[in-house]
Amino acid sequence: MMSVWSRPQFLHLGLFFAAYVLGCGFAQALAIVPGITVSIWPPGGVFIATLILTSPYSWPWWILAGCLAEMFAQFVWFHSPLPAGFLIYVGNALGAAVGATLVNRACGRPVRLESLQEVLAFVVLGAGVAPLVSATVGSATLAWFGIASQTFTAVWPLFWIGDATGILLVAPPALVVIQYWRSKTQLPPAQRVEAGVLGLIFLGVAALSLSDVYLPTPYIIMPPLLWAAARFEFRGAAVALTLLALITMALTISGDSQFVGAPEFQRERQVMLQLFLAISAFSALIVAAISRQRQLALVTSRDRERELSQLVDMVPSHVWRLAPDGEPIFFNKRMVDFLGLDVADMIKPGMSRMTAMIEAGVHPDDRAAFSDTLRHCLATGEVLAMRYRLRRQDGVYRWMSSRAEPMRDQDGRIVQWYGLCHDIDDQVHAEEALRRSERQLQETIDAVPVRIWSAKPTGGPVYFNKRYQDHFRSVIADFEALEEPRIEQLLQELIHPEDAPEVQNTLRNCFETGGMSTMRFRWREQYGAYRWAECRVEPRRNEDGEVAEWYGVSLDVDDEVRAQEALRDRERELSQLVNMVPVHIRRLTPKGEPTFFNKRLLDFFGLNDLAQLDKPDMSRLAAAITTLVHPEDAARLLETVRHSFATGEPYSMKYRMRHADGAYRWVDGRGEPVRDQSGAIMQWYAISIDIDDEMRAQEALRDRERQLQQLIDTVPVQIWCVTPGGDPAYINKTMMDYIGLKLDDFDADGGLPSAIRTIVHPEDRARLLQALTHSFSTGEPFELKFRNRRWDGSYRWTEGRAEPLRDESGRIIRWFGANVDIHDFVTSQEALQERERFLWQLVETLPAMIDCAAPDGEPVYRSQQLREFLGYELERLDGTGKSRLVGTLDAGVHPDDLAGVKGGYAHSLSTGEPYARRHRLRRFDGEYRWVETRAAPMRDTEGTIVQWNVICLDVENEVRAEEELRLAQESLARASQAASLAELSASIAHEVNQPLAAVVANSHACQRWLMAEPPNLERAQKTVERIIRDANAAADVVSRIRALFKQSGEARSSTALSGVIAEARNLMAEEAARRRVRMDIDVESDLPLVALDRVHIQQVLVNLIRNGMDAMDAVAVDRVLEVRVRRVGDLVQTQISDRGAGIEFPDKIFEPFFTTKGNGMGMGLAICRSIVESHGGRLWAENNEPQGATFVFTLPIEVKAAQ
């Protein structure tokens, strides 16, 4: 709904509302006749103008706004009963809507009121018909309600005229104001002045005429009103009407108007006023519309004229007009641009304009002709058409084609000449060029050294070119006398009598048939000589195919013809020669067809004529070959000769031909092409010579040779042969395949050195050449190993041998040699050596000392590293009486390690197990260094030890590093232990001191309370209670500390106790050594596993061991700490015994804070017991006899829940 009923802006609605109310006020003010509501109804005009201008979809809003406005006016001024007021408004709204709809229908939107029809439509429909509705409704309402006792008929006309006047007065200005507002056009200054003057006059006349004092009738205002309408159209009319209405109103209201009079005439006067205004408005609007329409028509015709003028100026031709007497009166723009002159420039004193124009524009050569023609045309009235050159603005003359025609009036008199002129310069130039090329052609024809003639087929004169004519002149004495030389006559005169008839026949034939022809005949030349000429005749046909003209040329071919004759003579001679030669000769066409066999060949075949060979479906060549050549050779021969014929290469071949007696005989056939100068093959000449006997002998020889060759080629040895001088003479196929070369591939001139260069490795060339040269010079057999290049480019070791072949006299005639490829053998040997060397270097350079020993342990080899370490060679050990091994060990191994090392060696040598040991070895400078020696046996395939390989690494640094690391770790462990003990003690002290401090403080307080006068027993009692409480707390602390060490069993795993003990021993070994305590560990083998917390048990062990050592500090000698581990039932029992002073209180020592040491905390054993008990075992102490103490702890074998 909202989208359809579009709401106008509130501002516009507000303005409309205001205008409406204002109009109502006006109407009230003008209600001069008492009892009648209004005389003029301006709101009607506002209403209809608004509805005309706005979209019908917004009308409800306007109608609503109007309703509010009128109701407001009713309330303020009219005081009609509300229903009556509303009904009147309904009438008004209906009237405005009907009027607006009709006007919009009639004039279309937007309503401009620019044409007479629109104004009429507006006046009739808007101002005439619409008020009918509102007047009817309004009058009926008034009558019905009986307002001011009105009757329908009495009110209706006033109502109608009032509404109509209101619409006529208000609507046009409203429309104009809004449109003027929108268009925003400005008046030119002159019009503004005029408007001002007119306004003054109008006001003056209006004032004079409308007040009843000065001028008799109000209609005197008409002239200025119509003036405004005519000059300023709608705007003027609207403004004037508004002014008029206002003045009238003002005067009427003030009572000065003519329309105010005696009350009894008021009604008539009101009608008069209404009519006056209506007629004024009507007249002014009509005049304005007419003026507007005329204005529009004027503008349209001016536009058309401008277009036409543009057209004339834009036409790409010169357009001009002449007066009947020939004076130019108009040039179009193009012409003016071209000439650079206009008609006005032609006016010169003393000559007509036309003359001046011709002087200025036309080319001097064309002036006379131009003015004559023009004058002639002007005189006769004929159409002017001519070409002339016209001078362009820049001084260039261009060819123009000009046409002019007269325009006549109805009487046939010439009124004007209209002329057109266009530029044909390019066309004229093109024509000229055509003419020039024609002339050139003619000159060419006359100049070519050929005689040319042409004739029409219908007969008539024959055209001869200049050369012909010269020829005629030179031969025919009285040629000039002949008027029209006839062809027959000329032929008779000029052609050799022998040729003349034929020429005549040919020509006649040509002319009759229309075909072309070529003839040779002799022309008579000067001094009676004849020369051969070749004449060609050809017709030129027109588009219909008919002969349009005959052309003929004749060329001098005398020299050619004579040469041909000479040639033929020689040919004949040659032919005789060919038949006489004792060779078979044939001639073949370029395609290979035999055209000639000489006599001897025919005789050989027993033929009489070549044609005897012809067979159907076969070329003569093929037929001859299949017939005459041995079947085995026929295909080959045919292929060879065809190839030659195709390529033009000569051929040579041996084949068998069938003799006339049927026997086949070997012939050697050769063929070569004969070419003309351009290189094209004219003929083939072929000969064949009988070589049958020779062939048979050769064949036998070849058979033998082939057998031998096969033998040599199949032997898998490269066989070669050189001349005594050393030039390669032969290599067998094996060798060819091997080196990938044929003998021909060697440089023939290079001899042996070249061959060697080609196939022998660069490094071996000199050696080989030298050996060969030596053999060749001395005759000694040759034998050498060298590298030969194989076909694939790789060099391979070859063993070459050669022996000389001597003739009976002992002279060497050939050297025969054989090469055998020994590359694989040589390379495998080399690889072996290389590998050995590599291994040797490996062993020598390895950063380890290596030693090899015989199965019995005797060293057989020592690496350089080892030799350098020991400082002597292996051989130095020999001859000392000891074996090498023993010698080495005795000399090198540290005395402390010697027994162990020897034992280890002995064990390994006897069992064959690998040996590994760390010991100290004496270096060459006497320093003992830690080494790690490992040895392993090397066995042969049967498993027998063939050698011991020993590696010996200097691990001095590692051992030292390990030692240092261990010491560092130990000191760290001790430090951390000390730290943890200090921490522990601090914590314990704090925990214990705290309640103790409280106890002390409370005690003092208690004492004070008791000592006070009088004693405060109550508080003393309280403090004592606190003392007891705090003392108990202190005891709790200790229990809590013990509980701290009762670990849960989560970290436990099944472990071999022996391992834990070994670790503990290792941990304490250094300390034991330092404190000079010998640890004697004895762990029963095959102990079952025990579930334990490794770290805790280790702590227990370390603690007990250290306790034992501490106990023996005071003992001077025999410090032995024994550790025994046994299985006792289902327990593993560990005893740690010292030889100290023993224990004084074996039961108390496990109590916390009990200590016998000066610096002890008294916690160690308590914690140890807690740990052991948490493992489900027991820890106790016993005194030994005679001295010392034993700490025993047991751990259960089976895993038990500890707590």
Next chain:
Amino acid sequence: MTTDDHIVFIVDDDARLREALSELLDSHGIRAAAFGSASEYIGANKPDIPACLILDVELPDINGLDLQRQISKGDHPPIVFITGHGDIPSSVQAIKHGAVDFLTKPFSDADLMAAIQTALAEDRERRSARAELVALKQRYLDLTPREREVLPLVVSGLLNKQAAAELGISEVTLQIHRRNVMQKMAASSLADLVRIAQRLEIPITHSRRAGGNRA
């Protein structure tokens, strides 16, 4: 029974010890206030009377020594440290930072009471010194700007003539100012005024000797 003119603060995380110490001090007729941690002590509203702080070294939030360092910037009661296990470094540190005593638990009644009495006496002294200084400062603030200019000249030992010349005023005017200064600063003699100036740390800017500026 207990006196209100001094108080002992106890800071110890052990409730039993706090209780015991409170009891003990109570039995000696000394008012005590106990706190479980340093922050509790810092946050507490403490009366402005001579006091002593018994401070445990091991405290749950911050170490007692750290607390000492923290409060050393402001006015605080003298500290008597108590500890479960006294180590030498921490006791040295505590004493160096002005602790009255460093007692190791358990400590005797006599040691504790002696330390407390020493601390309280020290605090009283400090307080009175502080109060006197505040009074002096207030008096100094009551001086007019010109009198504040005159004061250093006078205490520097300049003759009236010299001081007047220094300020560019007449000797008579200077004498009036000088009298006012003496009166306002409640100094009975010039020597007294010099002593007061020293305490107020008023610099002696001039020397009576000619060319004193050379120094």
